[in-house]
Amino acid sequence: MSKQLFDHINQYATVSPVEFEEIMRFFELRTARKKEMLMEANTPCTHTYFVLQGCLNMFFPTEKGVERTIQFGIENWWLTDFLSFGNKSSSNYAIQAVEKTRFLSISRGQYDTLLERFPQMEKYFRAIYQIGYGASLNKMRYLQDYSKEDIYFHFTEQFPDFAQRVPQYLIASFLGLTPEYVSEIRAKRRS
Amino acid sequence: MSKQLFDHINQYATVSPVEFEEIMRFFELRTARKKEMLMEANTPCTHTYFVLQGCLNMFFPTEKGVERTIQFGIENWWLTDFLSFGNKSSSNYAIQAVEKTRFLSISRGQYDTLLERFPQMEKYFRAIYQIGYGASLNKMRYLQDYSKEDIYFHFTEQFPDFAQRVPQYLIASFLGLTPEYVSEIRAKRRS
Numbered sequence: 001m002s003k004q005l006f007d008h009i010n011q012y013a014t015v016s017p018v019e020f021e022e023i024m025r026f027f028e029l030r031t032a033r034k035k036e037m038l039m040e041a042n043t044p045c046t047h048t049y050f051v052l053q054g055c056l057n058m059f060f061p062t063e064k065g066v067e068r069t070i071q072f073g074i075e076n077w078w079l080t081d082f083l084s085f086g087n088k089s090s091s092n093y094a095i096q097a098v099e100k101t102r103f104l105s106i107s108r109g110q111y112d113t114l115l116e117r118f119p120q121m122e123k124y125f126r127a128i129y130q131i132g133y134g135a136s137l138n139k140m141r142y143l144q145d146y147s148k149e150d151i152y153f154h155f156t157e158q159f160p161d162f163a164q165r166v167p168q169y170l171i172a173s174f175l176g177l178t179p180e181y182v183s184e185i186r187a188k189r190r191s
Numbered sequence: 192m193s194k195q196l197f198d199h200i201n202q203y204a205t206v207s208p209v210e211f212e213e214i215m216r217f218f219e220l221r222t223a224r225k226k227e228m229l230m231e232a233n234t235p236c237t238h239t240y241f242v243l244q245g246c247l248n249m250f251f252p253t254e255k256g257v258e259r260t261i262q263f264g265i266e267n268w269w270l271t272d273f274l275s276f277g278n279k280s281s282s283n284y285a286i287q288a289v290e291k292t293r294f295l296s297i298s299r300g301q302y303d304t305l306l307e308r309f310p311q312m313e314k315y316f317r318a319i320y321q322i323g324y325g326a327s328l329n330k331m332r333y334l335q336d337y338s339k340e341d342i343y344f345h346f347t348e349q350f351p352d353f354a355q356r357v358p359q360y361l362i363a364s365f366l367g368l369t370p371e372y373v374s375e376i377r378a379k380r381r382s
Contacts, residue, residue, distance in 0.1 A: 134273030
């Protein structure tokens, strides 16, 4: 039993240990090795993922052939292409493990059944998506309002452990910067 | 009774006409005139809004003193600063009517009670936020991947009625462009 998901659900909704045992049967516990692909771009997004340990990266290949990170999933974070997962369309995104990652995986069919059987899970996901939606509007604000340099330093100050753990080129990509630019402003700050 | 919200809820969840009558008591039907402010920046976001007719604009004043639109709310769209609404913190955003707008308004306290009394509304909002969250990740992808010109024409082709209705400078702001730049590429396309 994953105590981690149990605790996370109970932050936002109420499930008993007995109910949770049944809830866990809808999930598959998986491990991905570093750089393993969970989903390729231009395929339907059939699963959503809850990260227990490690880090997942959702990115898209740009028209210029570069990979751009749109979202990271770290401990206690849900990650998927929610539109494709919801309407079963093909996704523009790929999902890959940044490092060795343990996660729970649930298919669209199982997710639908889970929500029918356990209405508390509607409450849980409503709260999770409400926060995720709000946070993504804020990220858009940063991208539009801050200078490139401020975006980088604001992010690394807000998430210092994360900035240590994840390769610089991925953080640069997530923030819409080039790795060269990040090296440059880091060197400038050090000197 | 607002048939429009009734129909919208029943696209994603199931409420009977009798239940809906009770649900409607949690809402206030309001009208804002063009340019009326619903919320000022740097105050807590106490309400969330469902647009019946018209258009709301959520924006933030930038450090350079310009107003940047982060989200529009048109017919059947929910609009608020979901983070501030959720955790009662001060919001960076302001909300204003672009044109004369009829909308339903619900306070945080009423929203909490509504969700407790009608668990179907958890399902409804879960579905709404799942789509909103997914769509905002896609908007980030457009902003990062497309050229400025493509962003503008992609948007106006996808939402032609909206592009007609809303002042160009607001659409420019929403897409992170300057009004001058939009005038320029429109003139170029016409010639």
